[in-house]
Amino acid sequence: MARMTGEERKKVLIKSAIKVFAEENYRAAKVADIATNADVTEPIVxxxxxxxxxxxxxxxxxxxxxxMKRFQNVIAKSMNPLEKLELIIKEYNLMIHVFRQELKLEFQAVSEIDDPDVKEIIATGxxxxxxxxxxxxxxxxxxxxFREDIDPAFQAKLFVGHFIHVSSYYLSEVLEDDYSEQLFSYYLNGIVHDS
Amino acid sequence: MARMTGEERKKVLIKSAIKVFAEENYRAAKVADIATNADVTEPIVxxxxxxxxxxxxxxxxxxxxxxMKRFQNVIAKSMNPLEKLELIIKEYNLMIHVFRQELKLEFQAVSEIDDPDVKEIIATGxxxxxxxxxxxxxxxxxxxxFREDIDPAFQAKLFVGHFIHVSSYYLSEVLEDDYSEQLFSYYLNGIVHDS
Amino acid sequence: MARMTGEERKKVLIKSAIKVFAEENYRAAKVADIATNADVTEPIVxxxxxxxxxxxxxxxxxxxxxxMKRFQNVIAKSMNPLEKLELIIKEYNLMIHVFRQELKLEFQAVSEIDDPDVKEIIATGxxxxxxxxxxxxxxxxxxxxFREDIDPAFQAKLFVGHFIHVSSYYLSEVLEDDYSEQLFSYYLNGIVHDS
Amino acid sequence: MARMTGEERKKVLIKSAIKVFAEENYRAAKVADIATNADVTEPIVxxxxxxxxxxxxxxxxxxxxxxMKRFQNVIAKSMNPLEKLELIIKEYNLMIHVFRQELKLEFQAVSEIDDPDVKEIIATGxxxxxxxxxxxxxxxxxxxxFREDIDPAFQAKLFVGHFIHVSSYYLSEVLEDDYSEQLFSYYLNGIVHDS
DNA sequence: GATGAATGAGCTTTCATTCAT
DNA sequence: GATGAATGAAAGCTCATTCAT
Structure with a gap:
């Protein structure tokens, strides 16, 4: 309807797609809805x-x-690795509420993991x-x-794993308010020097 | 085809359904496939x-x-809480391979979390x-x-969270062989008395 | 369930069929419902x-x-043709309420009039x-x-036609209480001698 | 197949639907047949x-x-109420043959009278x-x-009732050629002044 | 660059009907 | 004589996708 360049239109479509895919899920989402939501007709999609x-x-x-970019941006703001980690955690706690749809989409993707293309994207992520x-x-x-005896590869996976299970709790509505805070404070406790 | 009592047939159907739902996912799975897989026609389903x-x-x-029952059975075998926890971990590591389909199904269900019925089942779980x-x-x-200063409610959620993210890694094929072992050993280390 | 002879069973089935066919209509009625309603299983039907x-x-x-039999019985009770006609009218007004289902069934049958078998039954009726x-x-x-100048063949069709349209009004719920009475009194007026 | 505007297609579809619904009846009619008959595929319907x-x-x-419109048009042609009535009768006798399908449809609808929507349409009609x-x-x-002693409300219902039962006779193929003529002439005789 | 019209293919669900026991 | 188990066949409806304009 509203005149737009190809690029603009594409962005609008992707935004619409994110919304619709997240609200339903890949299978349940209808191309027609994505189009309608973007104020265009299906062939445009x-x-x-x-x-x-x-x-x-x-x-x-x-x-x-x-x-990823969000995390990288956040990291760029501070020079101190510990602070960086703390910022990432803060950013995540923000994401979970503000970018609920994106989060949901990432999570739902596991349902389509049998598709090699999907698997690669997720694994790469x-x-x-x-x-x-x-x-x-x-x-x-x-x-x-951080302590010199930690295994950074292992701790990295653990850290990301925390994000995953918190997301899972959040989506299932069993996440209590202070759990996330407690979790990451416990995590940091395990990797910084004992005082 | 093969004559069966209602009870038997229902069991066979559920088995077939687990397989088909897990292989595809709720939306992609076709009732026809569930039927065929159980060697019956659709109306039987x-x-x-x-x-x-x-x-x-x-x-x-x-x-x-x-x-849940699997975990409960496992627990019943030992009297020592620490051993029980270790047995649960062992059982899980077994499950991840032997009951891959069940695991996948549980995980995929989050994609249908918008359905109130599904949400309740997951949350209850x-x-x-x-x-x-x-x-x-x-x-x-x-x-x-275990140490007297731990918060059992928190540690319980963390423990279950470990299962969740390991499952996620497993399904996405980024799970390395020793990660799970390392993870739970790290976990136990955090709750037992320092030697 | 309850033991019955073939004849009894058949009667029960027919009763059940009348009910189900009338409540829905031939197409919408399910054999399963007829069976259930008669407390038997489908194969019995x-x-x-x-x-x-x-x-x-x-x-x-x-x-x-x-x-037909109901009308014949009614007729048999009186010797006077005029009274007989009046009794038929009374019987019909009773039927419309007491044998609503039968009435409905007869009426609905016109929807299946393309079926030669159905057509014959209706036409014969x-x-x-x-x-x-x-x-x-x-x-x-x-x-x-009655007056000697009436055409009995014509008046017979008119009389039956009255039953038909009253039924139609009744089923469509546009029949007012006194219409039927007024109708038949008007009818009789047309065939008896002027006083 | 042949490209049409929405309006055109809808008209064609309705025409086709009338035919198919009338030939079978609401339940027996298949959407596929309505589509085929209109030279389109089912989704278009x-x-x-x-x-x-x-x-x-x-x-x-x-x-x-x-x-209704047909009758109204017919009425508009003449100024004399008696003539109007006679024209309606003529129109009806024409309809019964030319618009057989429409007639049949109207009649069959009583079979679906349990549906509140259908009931309302019929009753309104x-x-x-x-x-x-x-x-x-x-x-x-x-x-x-017309005579001053007639009850117009009653006579109206009677008149319409005549249409109904004649339709019924017609569809059941028991309608003889001159019955309709005789019927309405008898009817008119009952409401016009005695000569 | 955009749209309304059209469709192929498929999916869930239903139902009359028949066996094996 | 009765039943639970089973099915063939179809019907309503949906959806991703493509043309003609």
């Missing part, structure tokens, strides 16, 4: 994305990258997160913020 | 379950209960697990196996 | 009637005959009614109760 | 009508309105007809065409 699945994959990739955190931890160890 | 969704809910409930572990931890504390 | 359609035809025939009334009218003319 | 039942209701309403005729009769009385 197909002008920009070759198929529903393709649109889904693009959306998924984008979400994953956005999440996990591995990138692992690497990001691992680097941060290594950096922190080198600079004396 | 509807004689035993009022609808696809209902079958799904029954399957989900059953799986959840089965998982989580809360039961929390309770089971919390009781175990409390018992262990009382008997001097 | 097929032991007594070769098919749903056949059961329907038997039911229809029976209803038609019953209606109409023609018998015509004959019954025509004879009555003729008799009344001969005995001086 | 569902693009224009939300469900089979809805299509049926629209068709029924339309038919009823069309019948009857009541409108009553009103139309009643007004005509009243007008005729005022202008001295």
């Amino acid at each position: 197909y002008k920009h994305f070759s198929s529903k699945k393709n649109l889904y994959l693009e959306v998924l990739t984008l979400i994953m990258e956005k999440t 996990y591995l990138s997160s692992f690497k990001l955190v691992e680097n941060l931890l290594q950096e922190g160890m080198d600079q004396g913020y | 509807y004689k035993h379950f009022s609808s696809k969704k209902n079958l799904y809910l029954e399957v989900l409930t059953l799986i959840m209960e089965k998982t 989580y809360l039961s697990s929390f309770k089971l572990v919390e009781n175990l931890l409390q018992e262990g504390m009382d008997q001097g196996y | 097929y032991k007594h009637f070769s098919s749903k359609k056949n059961l329907y035809l038997e039911v229809l025939t029976l209803i038609m005959e019953k209606t 109409y023609l018998s009614s015509f004959k019954l009334v025509e004879n009555l009218l003729q008799e009344g003319m001969d005995q001086g109760y | 569902y693009k224009h009508f939300s469900s089979k039942k809805n299509l049926y209701l629209e068709v029924l309403t339309l038919i009823m309105e069309k019948t 009857y009541l409108s007809s009553f009103k139309l005729v009643e007004n005509l009769l009243q007008e005729g009385m005022d202008q001295g065409y």
Whole structure:
């Protein structure tokens, strides 16, 4: 309806797709709804994305990258590895509420894990997160913020794992208010020097 | 084809449903496949379950209960709370491979969390697990196996959370062989007395 | 369930069929419901009637005959043709309420009129009614109760037609209380001698 | 197949629906047949009508309105109430042959009278007809065409009732050629002044 | 660049009907 | 003589996807 360039339109469509995919899930979501939600007709969707699945994959990739970028931006703000980790945690606690849809989408994707394309996106996402955190931890160890006896690869996976299970609790509505705080404080306690 | 009593057939159907729902996912799974897989025709499925969704809910409930029961059985074998916890971990590591389908089903269910029925089943499952572990931890504390300064409610959620994220890694094929072992050893280390 | 002879069972089944066919209609009625309603299993229905359609035809025939018989019985009670006619009218006004289901069934059958078997039953029913009334009218003319210038064949069809449209009004719930009375009084007025 | 605008297609579909619903009956009619008959595929039907039942209701309403309109048009042609009545009768005798399907549809609808939507349409149809005729009769009385002692409300219902039972006879193939003529001539005789 | 019209293919669900026991 | 188990066949409806304009 409203005149837009191809790029703009595509962005609007992706936004709409995120919403619809998250509200329902990949299978239940209808291309028609994505179109309607973006104030366009269905064929327009197909002008920009070759198929529903393709649109889904693009959306998924984008979400994953956005999440990573969000963390990277947050990290860039501080110089202290410990502070960086704390900022990431804060950012996550924010995400869980503000970007609920994105979160849900990432989580739901596991249901489509049998699709090799989906699997790769998810796996890549996990591995990138692992690497990001691992680097941060290594950096922190080198600079004396964290104990020298920790295994940064393991602790990275554990850290990301915390995000995962908190998300799961959140979506299932069994997450209590202070659990997340308690969790990450316990986590940090395990990697910083005993006072 | 092969004549069976209602009870038998229902069991076979549920088994088939678990397989098909797990292999695809609730939406992608076709009732026809569930039927074929159970060597019957579609109407038989509807004689035993009022609808696809209902079958799904029954399957989900059953799986959840089965998982709980498995843990309870395991616990019953030993008297020592610490050993019990270790047995649960062992059982889980077994489950992850032997009952891959059940695991996947439980995990995928989060994609259908918008359905109130599904949400309740999942939430109930989580809360039961929390309770089971919390009781175990409390018992262990009382008997001097675990440190007196731990918060059993928190540690229970953390413990279950470990299962969740390990499952997630497993399904996404980013789970490395020794991670699970390392994880739970780290966990136990955090709750038993320092030597 | 309850032991019965073939004949008894068949009667119970027909009763049940009348109810179910009338409540829904031939197409919407389910054999399963007819069976349940008669406290038997479906195969029993097929032991007594070769098919749903056949059961329907038997039911229809029976209803038609019953209606005719009801009128004949009523007629037999009085010797005076005019009184006979009045008794038929009374009987009909009773039927409309007490045998609502039968009435409805007869009426609904027109929807299946494309079926030659159904058509024959209905047509036969109409023609018998015509004959019954025509004879009555003729008799009344001969005995001086009715005017000699009436056409008994025509008046018979008109009389039966009154039943039909009143039924139609009744089923559509546009029948007002005194219409039927007024109608038949007007009818009689047209055939008896002017006073 | 042939490209059409929405409006055009809808008209074609309704025409097709009338045919198919009339030939079979609401239950027996298949949406697929309605589609095929309109030279389109099934989904097109569902693009224009939300469900089979809805299509049926629209068709029924339309038919009823069309019948009413036909009578109204006929009436508009003449100024004399008596002539108007005679024209309506003529129109009806024409309808019975030319618009057989519409007639059949209206009649069959009583089989679905348990559906509140259907009931309302039918009842409304009857009541409108009553009103139309009643007004005509009243007008005729005022202008001295009909006897002053007739009850126009009653005579209107009787008149419409004649249509109903004639339709019934026609569909059951027991209608003889001259019955309708005789019937309405008898009817008119009852309401015009004795000569 | 955009849209309304159209469809192929498929899915859930229902139901009359028949065996094996 | 009766029943539980089983099915073939179909019907209503949906949806991703594509043309013609």
